[in-house]
Amino acid sequence: MTNHALVGDSKTVAIVGGQFGDEGKGKFVALLATDWADFVVRGTGGANAGHTIYRGDQKFVCHLLPSGVASDKCDLVNVIGTGVAFDPVAARDELTQLGFAPNLLISHRARLVLPHHLLLDRIRECGKEEKPIGTTGRGIGPAYADHTARVGLVVNDLLNPDVLARKLRRNLEEKLTILRSYDPQIIRAILNHPDLGSGAYFNEHSLIDCDAVIESYGQFGRMFNDMIVDTDSLLQRAVGRKRILLEGAQAVLLSVACGIHPHVTSSDCSLNGLATGAGLDAAQIDTSLLVVKAPYMTRVGEGPLPTEFGGNQSADWCRSSEATAEREQAVIPTPTINDSDEFSQGIGFRIVGNEYGATTRRLRRTGWLDLPLLRYAVQFGGRNVVLTKLDVANGCNELKICDSYCYTGPNYHVGERLLRNGEQLSEAIPDRNVLEHCQPNYSCFPGWEAIPQDDNEPLPKPLEQYLSALRRGVDGINIVALSTGPHDTQTRFVGSSFSLYA
Numbered sequence: 001m002t003n004h005a006l007v008g009d010s011k012t013v014a015i016v017g018g019q020f021g022d023e024g025k026g027k028f029v030a031l032l033a034t035d036w037a038d039f040v041v042r043g044t045g046g047a048n049a050g051h052t053i054y055r056g057d058q059k060f061v062c063h064l065l066p067s068g069v070a071s072d073k074c075d076l077v078n079v080i081g082t083g084v085a086f087d088p089v090a091a092r093d094e095l096t097q098l099g100f101a102p103n104l105l106i107s108h109r110a111r112l113v114l115p116h117h118l119l120l121d122r123i124r125e126c127g128k129e130e131k132p133i134g135t136t137g138r139g140i141g142p143a144y145a146d147h148t149a150r151v152g153l154v155v156n157d158l159l160n161p162d163v164l165a166r167k168l169r170r171n172l173e174e175k176l177t178i179l180r181s182y183d184p185q186i187i188r189a190i191l192n193h194p195d196l197g198s199g200a201y202f203n204e205h206s207l208i209d210c211d212a213v214i215e216s217y218g219q220f221g222r223m224f225n226d227m228i229v230d231t232d233s234l235l236q237r238a239v240g241r242k243r244i245l246l247e248g249a250q251a252v253l254l255s256v257a258c259g260i261h262p263h264v265t266s267s268d269c270s271l272n273g274l275a276t277g278a279g280l281d282a283a284q285i286d287t288s289l290l291v292v293k294a295p296y297m298t299r300v301g302e303g304p305l306p307t308e309f310g311g312n313q314s315a316d317w318c319r320s321s322e323a324t325a326e327r328e329q330a331v332i333p334t335p336t337i338n339d340s341d342e343f344s345q346g347i348g349f350r351i352v353g354n355e356y357g358a359t360t361r362r363l364r365r366t367g368w369l370d371l372p373l374l375r376y377a378v379q380f381g382g383r384n385v386v387l388t389k390l391d392v393a394n395g396c397n398e399l400k401i402c403d404s405y406c407y408t409g410p411n412y413h414v415g416e417r418l419l420r421n422g423e424q425l426s427e428a429i430p431d432r433n434v435l436e437h438c439q440p441n442y443s444c445f446p447g448w449e450a451i452p453q454d455d456n457e458p459l460p461k462p463l464e465q466y467l468s469a470l471r472r473g474v475d476g477i478n479i480v481a482l483s484t485g486p487h488d489t490q491t492r493f494v495g496s497s498f499s500l501y502a
């Protein structure tokens with residue numbers, strides 16, 4: 001197929017998350033992987049993503065592998081690009097789970113995640129010095145930090161045992177100064193986890209058994225030997241000739257480059273980051289699709305979410321260790337998306353939208369769509385927007401859109417500007433000290449009952465009205481498609497993308 005309803009005759013396409021992750025990017029990646037792409041490339045993040053993909057009736061949850069691995073398209077090539085934090089343990093486990101060998105290539109320059117990266121990530125989240133970020137515990141931050149500090153290892157080191165041993169010893173020596181400030185029993189407990197070698201890397205004396213790590217990572221070198229190549233050159237040669245799909249992980253508002261610190265991940269999830277992570281230049285991308293959940297949005301982990309249903313009550317509940325999918329339904333017996341109590345309404349959206357982490361089942365915090373944040377996000381992910389999860393709001397009597405905020409915090413300097421209590425803000429200032437004190441100003445809209453799947457049937461009037469409000473509210477936004485359910489057929493095309501600068 002040359003032309004595709006979603007991307008026209010574009011050759012290089014990026015799918016970017018427009019909010020805080022979990023927008024439903026996977027469905028569109030899978031759709032294009034099935035009937036369009038020659039390459040599906042992950043260029044950012046690592047095993048911290050959670051993509052649920054299907055092959056026939058079989059369901060797979062991938063964290064690290066590109067979502068194209070389950071595609072039936074036999075000439076499709078899946079690429080783990082240079083910008084990825086590659087964890088060989090996660091890759092091995094996901095390949096085993098698949099039960100067949102997909103076409104998979106791994107960049108020889110991808111950053112290598114090692115057991116002590118997971119250890120450091122998890123130990124910091126125990127909260128000795130600071131408030132936790134609510135990370136996924138997959139070692140992402142420490143692995144990228146090593147890369148930026150120029151002491152990290154890369155996948156290529158797996159192929160060269162001497163280099164692997166030398167770099168690993170040097171890297172670990174540095175980390176031991178930090179690790180020695182912790183109780184060895186905490187270290188032992190964390191290292192007992194299967195993701196960190198089930199205790200095989202713990203040593204009473206040196207805390208981490210460097211020789212054991214060298215030995216098993218040498219084995220990974222042999223295991224992945226045939227897949228490790230120079231993917232940057234391969235993709236550079238393919239640009240303009242082959243159909244390349246860049247699969248975003250996480251999202252713009254979680255990007256280390258433009259997200260809201262410190263509650264971000266450690267890779268650049270923007271369009272630029274996706275390109276660089278695949279060894280390309282953003283100018284080589286023909287079209288980007290920004291995936292945005294509406295009319296509600298979600299966030300997992302810590303950090304500001306100005307429109308959160310029930311505010312702090314919801315944040316506290318989602319953070320609490322007792323909060324599970326089952327328990328919240330017992331606490332609030334019949335939460336619905338029409339509940340007059342906002343906290344319960346948020347639970348209603350979580351239940352109907354199945355907003356629980358793909359593997360951890362962590363509760364995703366829910367809130368109304370936030371236009372100031374969306375106006376900010378389109379600057380880094382493009383203005384072609386795909387709206388997802390619209391069906392979750394079927395039957396909702398009244399929908400709200402946050403158009404602007406009222407700042408209610410103490411006097412605060414943002415560069416040359418001084419924010420004062422009571423100030424109205426039409427834009428989102430990407431600073432937690434501001435966003436934490438932003439009260440949303442809402443516009444209200446009637447809801448819709450159901451969305452017909454047939455493109456020839458008119459959209460419900462209230463939905464048209466809602467889409468018009470979004471077009472008015474975000475300059476230059478081009479709404480390309482509406483997702484009304486998890487299946488490919490549950491997609492309505494309402495515009496054309498076909499150009500990055502729509």
Ligand code: IMP
Nearest residue numbers: 021048049134135136140264265300301
């Ligand atoms: P890390 O990427 O594990 O370091 O986590 C940093 C922050 O990003 C935390 O708030 C995580 O909850 C969030 N995060 C990481 N991956 C995802 C994702 O795939 N979806 C949503 N949030 C994510």
